[in-house]
Amino acid sequence: MQALDVGVGHRVRLAKGHAHDGQRLTAHGMFLMHTPRVMAAPNPASVAIVMDGSETGSGACLFLASTPLHTFFALGLMAGPMRQAPKHLWLIDQPPGARDYLAEALEQSTAIDVKVARCAALRGIASARAKLHEMSAEAARIAPATIAVGMDHRLEFYAALRGCPQASRLYIDDGLYSYLPHQHATAPWLEVLTNWRRSLKYGLPVERPALVGGSKAVQSGFVLLPGQVHAGLAGKSVRALQPEWFATDVVRRTCIRAAALAGFDAAGCAGLGLLMLLPHPRFLQSDPALKEQLARLVRSHTERGQTVALKSHPNAAQPAHQQLGLPEAPCIEVPARLPAEVLAPMLDKTVVVGTLTTALLSLSLLGHGLRVFRLPSAVATVSAFEAGAQRVYDAAGVQVFDAVQVA
Numbered sequence: 001m002q003a004l005d006v007g008v009g010h011r012v013r014l015a016k017g018h019a020h021d022g023q024r025l026t027a028h029g030m031f032l033m034h035t036p037r038v039m040a041a042p043n044p045a046s047v048a049i050v051m052d053g054s055e056t057g058s059g060a061c062l063f064l065a066s067t068p069l070h071t072f073f074a075l076g077l078m079a080g081p082m083r084q085a086p087k088h089l090w091l092i093d094q095p096p097g098a099r100d101y102l103a104e105a106l107e108q109s110t111a112i113d114v115k116v117a118r119c120a121a122l123r124g125i126a127s128a129r130a131k132l133h134e135m136s137a138e139a140a141r142i143a144p145a146t147i148a149v150g151m152d153h154r155l156e157f158y159a160a161l162r163g164c165p166q167a168s169r170l171y172i173d174d175g176l177y178s179y180l181p182h183q184h185a186t187a188p189w190l191e192v193l194t195n196w197r198r199s200l201k202y203g204l205p206v207e208r209p210a211l212v213g214g215s216k217a218v219q220s221g222f223v224l225l226p227g228q229v230h231a232g233l234a235g236k237s238v239r240a241l242q243p244e245w246f247a248t249d250v251v252r253r254t255c256i257r258a259a260a261l262a263g264f265d266a267a268g269c270a271g272l273g274l275l276m277l278l279p280h281p282r283f284l285q286s287d288p289a290l291k292e293q294l295a296r297l298v299r300s301h302t303e304r305g306q307t308v309a310l311k312s313h314p315n316a317a318q319p320a321h322q323q324l325g326l327p328e329a330p331c332i333e334v335p336a337r338l339p340a341e342v343l344a345p346m347l348d349k350t351v352v353v354g355t356l357t358t359a360l361l362s363l364s365l366l367g368h369g370l371r372v373f374r375l376p377s378a379v380a381t382v383s384a385f386e387a388g389a390q391r392v393y394d395a396a397g398v399q400v401f402d403a404v405q406v407a
Contacts, residue, residue, distance in 0.1 A: 059085065059146070061088070061147075062146070064150070064154065068338070069341070071089070071091075071100055075254060078112055080244070088142055093121075098337060101261045105255075105258040119135065122155060129202060132162075132203070139159070146167055149169070149170070153215070171213040173222065182210065210232070213230075220238065222241050224361050241365075256346065271307050274297075274307075275343070275350050278323060278354070294324055295325060307332065310324070312336040314339075316336050341366065349369050360374055360393060360396070361396045
């Protein structure tokens with residue numbers, strides 16, 4: 001066994017034959033690098049990162065993406081303030097068999113040099129500990145100046161920090177939960193107890209914050225609406241994701257390539273009359289009135305001869321038309337694992353309608369020429385979460401669908 005120093009008070013033990021000088025595939029199978037090209041990494045000290053035009057830093061950036069939405073926001077940062085930095089993207093906490101089409105498009109890109117790794121699922125304590133040690137060793141080898149994460153309760157995040165404790169820690173917008181307390185937020189005393197137990201279990205200091213982005217480990221962040229963040233982020237340096245980062249030609253080409261990899265014809269978006277964004281399936285299951293409201297809106301557009309596209313939540317097990325009880329033929333199905341934001345470069349004056357989905361925020365704030373609306377509540381008394389979401393939508397300029405004149 002070989003020991004590798006990865007920070008004060010930490011030594012990572014590497015199994016025999018596990019190199020840390022560029023070796024990417026270990027006996028535990030943590031890293032499966034799909035990027036075929038091998039390039040010499042720039043000297044981190046010579047690379048400048050322009051942060052929102054007001055700050056400068058240096059060194060590589062390691063992005064940890066749990067969802068395709070995290071990858072999309074990471075893409076904007078790669079094309080914007082971190083465009084000159086060496087870039088690494090780790091896909092963590094991925095559902096079995098799931099594909100991140102944006103990550104695949106980035107692997108094929110010649111315009112953005114990013115090294116993509118897929119991290120094996122953490123199953124079983126002994127196996128998880130071994131994989132976490134490997135992640136720490138790889139983070140120590142990369143020595144990023146910044147570690148960016150969308151879900152700061154993930155063990156992989158703390159493994160990377162153990163490997164490079166001097167890195168600055170950046171939060172990437174996780175959607176509505178950046179602004180609203182999680183419905184199952186943990187009580188403070190239970191949060192402390194949970195953190196202590198998990199730290200003992202996995203052998204490294206970890207946090208499981210009640211509010212996403214609210215861990216002590218996270219120092220700063222980039223979100224869509226800095227003025228609306230919840231209490232866990234409010235005291236940190238939180239800046240706005242800028243539309244111009246996502247309007248670059250390299251982002252557009254990457255999005256078009258991601259859509260093609262998902263089997264979606266991007267050319268068909270030009271004539272869309274309506275893009276319907278469905279919420280998480282649990283909202284449709286618990287609210288029949290909402291389900292019928294969405295179905296009725298789709299029927300009204302198809303009956304007028306308009307082309308309608310349906311986009312499911314990434315966690316949906318059924319196609320969108322089945323979730324709404326509609327026939328498949330009149331509608332275009334957007335792949336569930338393809339972020340709706342990917343379609344923005346291909347849409348022109350399309351009406352976008354949805355409810356309880358982050359895509360309403362991102363398309364409204366980052367899209368160009370789109371008309372984005374939220375549905376009014378179908379019930380007289382809404383939940384605290386839905387009421388909070390409505391306030392966030394109002395702050396983003398997302399109007400109520402039946403309160404405006406839509407051509």
